[in-house]
Amino acid sequence: MSKQTKIVLLFFVLLFFLILARLSQLQLYENSYKTLAKINSLIKEKIPAPRGKIYDRNGKLLVSNQPVYSLYVIPSQLSSFDTIKLLNILHIDKETFLNKLEKAKKYSLYKASPVSEQYFIDEIAPLKEIIYQFPGFFIKKSHTRKYHTTHAANILGYLHEVGPVLLKKDAFYEPGDLTGASGIEKYYETILRGKKGVRYYNRDKLNRKTSPYLNGKWDSLPVPGKDIHLSIDIELQAFIDTLMQGKHGAVVVLNPENGEILSLVSAPGYDPAVFTGRNKQLILKSLLQDKLNKPLYDRSILGTYPPGSPFKLINALVGLQTGAVTASTYYICHHGFRYGNRFMRCHCGANGRPVHLNYAIPYSCNTFFSKTYLKILDSYPNPRIGIQKWSEYVKSFGLGNYLGVDLPTGRKGNVPDSTYYNRFFGNKRWRSMYTISNGIGQGQILVTPIQMANMTAAIANKGYYYIPHLAKKIENDSISEKFKTPKKTLIDTSYFEPVIQGMWKVYTHGTARFNRVKDIEICGKTGTSENYARIDGKKIQLPDHSIFVAFAPKDKPEIVVSIFIENGGYGSVLASPIATLIIEKYLKGRITRTDLYNRVIATDLNEIYKYKTYGTVQKN
């Protein structure tokens, strides 16, 4: 035998001893694996835990649970049965049924998979009595949501059956389990779902469960999910829903003192209860296909729009902070001003008179803010540094990035910086003048309604904000620390006073003076943003989007409102009245101006929306 062979064989003999040692360790000494084998020899049954309830800020129950029944199958135990009889009771067609069976077989022959789900007790009762005629099938009781409100569907979200990806990723779930699909239900899934209980049974030769193992010594009880109290005032939410009927848009109401979201309305909304019961798939489909109303699209957190005039407030603040503007700075406005070979129009009405900051805010002077913006940028060595600094200030108001709201979706919006314009125009190939629209909140800036509300809260608080959030209290737990720590803007407290005075003047003298409310000092800012649509192949200008931000009372702000109404026209026509009604309702508990209220409710913009969506050719 050659030397090499001896070495090779010696190596294999050593491996043999290694295997011997490992086998001895596993089979003769180790006991932990044997326990696991014992568990594997039992039938493990998980007991679902009741899902946590959801309340509003005043302790009103919004979402609870109700029992619901589903038919499951264990494919390996199937034998022949009367298919037609089963289908008649279940009210499903043969194809879906066979599909489900096929899926179940693919998942596992020995584990249970759902066949048809979400029957209420009276629907399933006839099957319960004759289930013995269908070997391999059994009925499992679980819970679905019960809704005590028809509002706030965008906040609450809904549940859906857990998908294959999550099923693989998270061992908590079994096929047929429900999990949060959107809203609070999704964001706080792990808090709401609780902990399942376990029961162990001995199994017989045919894989059927017999007696409880060790009389239930290893069993555990389910731990119910934790209840969540939202910061939402459901009455206010319903009130706003009513105000917004016939309009598309979003309303965000915050408490600036702590960042709690009092209302988050996306109009038109839908009833959260549509996602319970067996027809949820059909309803979901029809809602998804509703091109006109897009009810599932939460405009309050996903809609991104140019902020329009309310953004002038930020430019005023940045101007004051950087010294580009002081109380005595003024510009002359001639219905606008000329720059290069273009003209920016202005409706402030101060033709030829000097415009100071305390006039520019209430009358929304385009000239003043455009020139302020230019001066901010040009106070730096070049526009690239200027816009970089400017965007840092702007972003400190929570714009241009995810706010961190406790909802599973959101949008960043956009605050352009030097990188943005370098890409847009080419490196160093642009001047501050090119970006002048930023001065009046048009241009490339995009915000979501909730970002705008948060920005207003930061102004109301004179320099800081709390991340807006929906969870007010979680049972036996606390809300995230990030919602309790204030975030500072880069503007010093002292610079806010003139801006807030200006916002107050909006109601006393300015663009919203007709919407004053007795005894409440409201500060606000109207805005509009132009919008165009391509209809029948032509670019057509539609009525402006109506924008409004406000807070009240002036000296100790308790409420911030941000409103966005698609094609609502000039800000003071629709958005401002709605804001004052909301503020009045929240602070006083009732409204006095019923005429205004009725006028708002009666306003229906659906004709414009239909025109926008379908063009002149009307579809029913």
Add this chain to the structure above:
Amino acid sequence: MGRYRKISLKQYDWFSLLLYVILVATGIVLLSTIDSVQNVSLNYAKKQLIWAIISFFGLIIIYFFNVKKIREWGSLIYLISIILLAGLFIFGKEVSGAKAWYRIGSFGFQPTEFAKLAVALGLAKLLSEREFSLNHIKNIGKVFILLAIPVVLILLQPDLGSVLVFSAFVIVLYREGLNGNYIFIVGWLILLFFLTIKYNAGFVLWGLIILFMIVATGIYIKMKKHRWNYLFIWFAFMFFSAATVQLTSYMYHHVLKPHQQQRIALLLGKISDDKGVGYHLKQSLIAISNGGWNGQGFKQGAQLKGNYIPEQHTDYIFTALAEQFGWVGSVAFVFIYLVFIIRLYMLAERQKQKFSRIIGYSLASLLAIHFFINILMVLGLFPVVGIPIIFISYGGSSLFFFSLFLFLFLKFDANRVEEF
């Protein structure tokens, strides 16, 4: 070429044939226990039995066949196997992510199994050429190309397990005179590569530094002559190693894409995946452990009956044996297989012809690599790769071609006194 002379049955090595029959029978019995817990009739045992019978016909054919011809056909057979491997990319059927099968009706054929035999024949033909020495770099190049073509084709399927199996031929080359230092250096680099990924560059570098210090001290104390020469060589070697570690680390973190990183990390057990590979291994260990001293008994055992082990009929067949027959059965089995492998090495060594020696050596090495990697894998001592145990695990192509391989070699062995 001499005249064909009939060989009497007595000249066959009956001991290996006996072990072969015992192993195949063991495999079929184990498959029948796995079948017994399936509610659906999969009939692995029955199908394997049919393949065993087909293989037996192979024995008869080879008995009457003039095996001397095989040597001439070595290159042709090698070529056919390459064509079959390449053809997979066009005609192959994809099963669980790899194009490794030809399917004709209900009959499946895995050319990779054929390639193992064909490459052995091709290699034997090349190495047994007159004046062929593995000391020439040109010859090493030829061998390298001969092995690299099928390896690359199999890697592209992709079937990582089978690629690993081809390392068996390195043992053959070692026996045929390839300098052990080459193998040591390549092995050392591969080890560094995996250690770097499994732990991290810093960890391995510290290990290298400590190793360097210890050995350098040893050289300084022990070596009186040429002390500095040795120290320099040692330093250069360690420097080269450290550079490899750094390069590997850089490649892994900056060149590979995240999903590629994840695959390697999973393979090395760096990250565990409780539902996938990690789950298989855990259930495997539970089953082996559950066997205890003398097993749960025939067709008994929680893991077997609960059908907890995926692929128990192929890669994890050892767990069925370990759970039912315990420590006693497992050790006996591993011992018998080891004896079988050693016996084949001994037969290979007694060949007078280089060609038949290489055939025998390839067979023994392939069986050994399959066997040890598989057992170490199910015992959790080796990363999880899909490698079956030859003659035991379910698989028609594998059983058939390796039986043919064995019969062919035994015929050569029976013929060994003859001059070719």
